[in-house]
Amino acid sequence: MTGEGSSTPLGRVRGLGSAHHGGGHWLRERLTSAALVLLGIWLVASLLMLPGLDHKTVAGWLRSASGAVPMALFVITAFVHAIDGLKVVVDDYVHEAGNNIFLNGLILFAGIGGMAVALFSLAKVAFGAAA
């Protein structure tokens, strides 16, 4: 069931596997990593270039679209990449099925939960509702 364009190792595994995910997880980890190179450098550079890191300055920065939109992208991409990356570590070292599902489930729930809290907080600041 190898389709056309399957000359590379990645091309051969895409869509395969029992869940038909093939290299999808592997590929998403790489794509989010490439995005995080840009977003991560943007975040560090932005923090360094702000005139201060007090509440007023940071909140003012995140009220602008040029601050809030890349920050939302960073939060989403970083949490997705973290969930994907931790899953690789867990899958490499935790082989017992029950423990594996428990740990991966914990990582997934904590990751999505953390992302929701971070995005809610960012939205509150961005829309000017922060105290």
Added chain:
Amino acid sequence: MSRNPDRPLSPHLTIWRWGPGMLVSIIHRVTGSGLAVVGLAVLTWWLWALAAGPDAYQSFATHASRWYGLVVLVGLTWAFWQHLLSGIRHLVMDIGAGFDLRVNKLFAVLTLAGALFLTALTWFIALGVSQ
């Protein structure tokens, strides 16, 4: 997957001769896991405090500027740059390049040196601006 305890395990950390490539590979995992757990926790706390108002933000800032907060922040800065640089090294290796032993070793050492340099540079700028 259950393991037959009568069968030998494949060679692991204790048996391989240490080299820069192996060291950077392990550090990539450690820094990635640290960023995923500690880094995202700090990011979420920071955004949450920002949304909760100046008092909550001041509490975050007070912890962040104490010695243990600075240890965590400097550690995260190093982990960020190390994971970014060794991540780029992995992306290069994913396309099948950089496997020549001498080049591979050189790139591995460069990520270690580069991360230390960028961490120092980041904090040099950060402390210079806040004075």
